[in-house]
Amino acid sequence: MNVKNLEEEANNTEDIKPKYRYIKENSQRKNNTQAYYFHVNNEKIRVCKKFFMSTLNIGDTMIRTAMRKSNDKKIVSPDLRGKHGNHKKLDPALKAGVKKHIESLPTVESHYLRQQTERTYIEGDLTLATLYRDYKRECEESGKPFVKACIYEQIFNFEYNIGWHRPKKDQCSTCERYANSSTVEKAERQSEYEKHVADKTKSREEKQRDVSIALQDPTRVVAVYDLQSVLSTPCSEVSDFYYKTNKEGSCYVWSENTAKRGANEIGSCVLQFLTSNCKEKHVTFYSDNCAGQNKNKYIASLYLYATTFLEIQSITHKYLVTGHTQNEGDSMHSCIEKEKKRLLKGGPIFIPAQWVPVIQGAKKKGKPYHVKEMDQSEFFDLQKLSNDIGTNFITDVEKKKVKWTEIKIMMVTKDEPDSLFFKYDYGDDIPYSKIQFSVVAFNNNIKNRDEEFYETYKERSDKGTSGI
Structure with a gap:
């Protein structure tokens, strides 16, 4: 029962003095009595105490409390329990x-x-x-x-x-499937699950080791890349609208009318990063296993091209285990999302160009994120590049079929520019398998290109030329 209820009861109760009362000598009986009322259609109707209590579902104690705490104007004093400064405080x-x-x-x-x-x-x-x-x-x-x-x-x-x-x-589908299996099914999937968990541990240890080496060796670069979710425009709050890093981050942005979001676009952004940051370096990339964007022959062709022309000593790409791909890139995306939420409180975002300052201001400590706005002419046709390198992306030198979806590590080196090395497992004790391309075709189509690259979207703006 709050103060408002007590005031209502006090307003409906009055002390009255009976006109006639016979008092015995030395009697302790009170001089006044209470009268109880209800207001119906602005009419004050007196009722008995029992009717009053039954209607409001209260007891005699509540009535006495309301009367005791009210003043002459029927205003009840507020509850003062806990309203003092003598509380026990936590050190x-x-x-x-x-x-x-x-x-x-x-x-x-x-x-x-x-x-x-x-x-x-x-x-x-x-x-x-x-x-x-x-x-x-x-x-x-x-x-x-x-x-x-x-x-x-x-x-x-x-x-x-x-x-x-x-x-x-x-949640990882493999881990969840195992956790929800029956005892018999768990026994059948035990080896698969144990290998999955071991791969998860190895991939994280591998990344941590590569980062430690790169911090000590200035000739090495370790980078993580991932495609952030689409930042929609217009964007407004009115409608529907374990990993940390202190290192540098680069964001490559473009609008949907500039380019798509496939291997050509991802590879072109990677090429920008390699050109700007990795001269005379041994480069290690980490990413998820998205076949359409990160794990395919087009990205492999880009790496072969980069080690041939960009003075890069080697490129190693290591893929994190599916379902456990959390990485430093997630921290960047999270910072950008938080900055977006903060700025949307001040007004909507109408055009894609407004996202650039949002990304630049997302990181509050250390160097701000470097933002590169990709032009249509900076997206290249990696499919054409892959065709120039050759069609032998499906068998290795031992004539075994290459299982691209199971590749854990991919590597190319300047010393062997016509070879692609790969592993199906992590660890230095696991030997590399090798894809060998035709030396003649590689020399004719790649080395004699004079670093020529074909634009993916050249036809949109200039249908008269096929390359640059």
């Missing part, structure tokens, strides 16, 4: 220790739902009780005081937006 140092522990947890953002939520997720089988036990053990080992479990839970739930299970859109 700021203890709270800081809890927050430090929570912020040290390896959380990941939703890969596909960044636009809908800023929630992050904890991987593994951790629970709040497990986290508190870890926190308590760390405090005991270091001799520091610790808070109770209820305080830890309160800080975790109300000051952080962390979930326990990633959305189904982000």
Whole structure:
């Protein structure tokens, strides 16, 4: 019952003094009595106490409280419980220790739902009780005081937006299929699942090792590339509308009337990156397994071309395991999405050119993202390049069929410009397989090109020429 209800009861109750009352000597009986009313059609109707309580579904205590807390004008004083400064406060140092522990947890953002939520997720089988036990053990080992479990839970739930299970859109289909299998099906899929988990671990260890080497060796470059989701224009809030990096990021942008989003476009952006950043370097790329964009003979042809003409010593492309492709590129995309949400509060975005400052201002610490607006003339026909290199992309030197969807690592080198090396597994102990192209065809069609490249969209603006 709130103050408003008490005031209504007080307004419907009056103290009255009976005209006639016989009082015994030394009697403790009160001098006044209460009269109870209801207002019906602006008419004040008196009722008995029992009828009054039954209608409002209240008891005698509520009536006495309303009368006691009301003044002469029938205004009830507000509830003063808790309205004092003598509250028990949590030591700021203890709270800081809890927050430090929570912020040290390896959380990941939703890969596909960044636009809908800023929630992050904890991987593994951790629970709040497990986290508190870890926190308590760390405090005991270091001799520091610790808070109770209820305080830890309160800080975790109300000051952080962390979930326990990633959305189904982000979950690996192989892992989920195994987890939801029966005992018999799990036994049948055990070897496949164990290899999948091992590949996931190896791919992440491989990337971490390559990054560590590149940090120590100035002749090496390690980069991750990924295609961000479409940034729609016009865009407005009125309608429907574990990985961090402090390194540099490059964004290559174009509108839908400039180019499409296939291997030609992705490869052309990679060529821009190689030309600008990788002279005299050994380059390592990481990406997901999208066959139409990242894992195909057109991208392989681009790498062969780059090591031939761009003074690049070698290019190695390593593919992360399907379902576990979270990488530093996701952090960039997340920053851009957050900046988009922030700026949309100030007004809509009407034209594609407005996205450039959004991307440039997305990173708040360190170097801002480098944004390259791609011109139509900068997209090249990698299919024509691939045809010039040759058609032998399906068998290796041992006459075995090349399983492109299962390739984990692809490599080309300047020392062997007419060869493509690949592996179906990670690890230095796994030997490379090799695709050998015709030396004569390679020399005639590639080395004698004088670095000529065919534009993908040349016909749109100039149908009279076929190349540049």
